[in-house]
Amino acid sequence: MASPSYDQTEAGTELPPRQYQVTRRDLVRYAGASGDFNVIHWNERIAKSVGLPDVIAHGMLTMALAGRFLSEWAGDPGAVTEFGVRFSAPVVVPDDDKGATVEVTGTVTERLDGQRVAVDVTARSDGTKVLTRARAVVRLA
Amino acid sequence: MAINTDYVGRTFAPSEPYEVSRVKIAEFADAIGEPSPLCRDRAAAQAAGYPDVIAPPTFAIVVGAANSGRVTRDPGLGVNYAMVVHGEQSFSHARPMHAGDVLVSQSTIESIRPVGSMTTLTTVTQIRTVDGEHVCTARSTLVERGA
Numbered sequence: 001m002a003s004p005s006y007d008q009t010e011a012g013t014e015l016p017p018r019q020y021q022v023t024r025r026d027l028v029r030y031a032g033a034s035g036d037f038n039v040i041h042w043n044e045r046i047a048k049s050v051g052l053p054d055v056i057a058h059g060m061l062t063m064a065l066a067g068r069f070l071s072e073w074a075g076d077p078g079a080v081t082e083f084g085v086r087f088s089a090p091v092v093v094p095d096d097d098k099g100a101t102v103e104v105t106g107t108v109t110e111r112l113d114g115q116r117v118a119v120d121v122t123a124r125s126d127g128t129k130v131l132t133r134a135r136a137v138v139r140l141a
Numbered sequence: 142m143a144i145n146t147d148y149v150g151r152t153f154a155p156s157e158p159y160e161v162s163r164v165k166i167a168e169f170a171d172a173i174g175e176p177s178p179l180c181r182d183r184a185a186a187q188a189a190g191y192p193d194v195i196a197p198p199t200f201a202i203v204v205g206a207a208n209s210g211r212v213t214r215d216p217g218l219g220v221n222y223a224m225v226v227h228g229e230q231s232f233s234h235a236r237p238m239h240a241g242d243v244l245v246s247q248s249t250i251e252s253i254r255p256v257g258s259m260t261t262l263t264t265v266t267q268i269r270t271v272d273g274e275h276v277c278t279a280r281s282t283l284v285e286r287g288a
Contacts, residue, residue, distance in 0.1 A: 020174065033165075033172035034203055050224075059227040064173035064199040071197065076189060077170075077177050077237065080198040084231025084280070133229075 003075030006115045006140040015073045015106035015119065020065045022057050022091060023099030030061045044095065056090035062102060062130055063087075066121050069104040074138050081116070082137035091125045100125050106136075115140055144260045144285060145219045146253045153215075155247040156208040158271050163240040165203070166196045173197060186239070193240040201232050201277045205266045208246035209281060212264055218250075220262065221285060228261060229282040235275050243271045251280070258287030 004013075027041050036058055040047045047055045063085050071077040093100045103124045110118040121134035163183070170180035175197045178185040186194045213220045238244070248266040261284050268277040 026172075030172045033169045035206055060199060060202050060230065061173065063230060064175075064197065067198045068173055068175045071175060071177060075177075077175060077179060077197045078189075078191060078195045081234045082232070083198050084229070086229045087227050090226075 013108040017105045020102045054092050059087040079139045085131045085134040088132040089128045089130050148250045152249040155245045158243045159204050161242040195237040195239045205246045205279050212248050224286045225283050228284040231280045233278045260285045
């Protein structure tokens with residue numbers, strides 16, 4: 001995918017939407033890579049005992065997928081200079097081969113100085129917004 | 142037990158230095174499915190103007206984790222970790238982290254606020270190189286659900 005140029009990007013430009021699958025295997029892998037071994041991300045018995053519907057994904061994994069969405073658009077993970085999210089609902093990950101689907105969309109809201117743009121991001125899983133107030137600043141070529 | 146509001150404004154001791162390695166960056170990139178060669182191939186990263194392979198933007202949570210964990214586990218703060226969920230997170234990068242960086246994190250408790258039966262705890266962590274160069278500011282809000 002060709003990287004977008006700053007000159008051809010304007011408020012209202014939509015980023016190509018993406019869908020990411022998240023399986024239990026991905027949660028185990030993220031736990032190891034991040035060092036976050038909170039049991040609600042891999043133990044269904046304990047997740048349910050604290051009132052969750054099932055094992056849930058790490059919020060930081062959902063945020064990382066949204067960061068990947070921005071980085072894939074910009075063509076450079078280092079281009080995402082500012083990034084903030086609110087975790088509005090958990091991504092529930094069932095114990096099957098398909099797991100959960102996280103759909104990420106984004107729209108440029110403003111052109112900033114320094115070849116940068118502001119982007120509003122939305123992430124949904126199973127029809128529910130899982131990230132809200134998700135806003136990033138991305139530097140373009 | 143409520144979170145101890147006497148801790149608002151408190152700055153914790155800086156972390157031990159964290160050395161960013163190529164292997165850890167690649168492991169993290171694999172775990173989130175980030176496909177960029179800039180996270181794995183030193184030559185590609187250098188061709189893009191970076192000193193070495195760079196970390197994805199949310200990698201800062203790994204670097205800051207040791208320090209923020211010390212904050213939330215401080216017995217005097219009174220956080221019931223079993224009842225905590227992640228409410229909000231943001232990162233502001235002066236530059237991407239790259240392999241070879243040696244980073245120190247230092248956290249300050251910005252606010253502790255009751256919201257209905259819940260309490261929010263917002264921590265700001267400054268991540269700098271051991272030479273004092275500011276690399277990233279991370280702001281994290283945890284929500285302790287009421288028992």
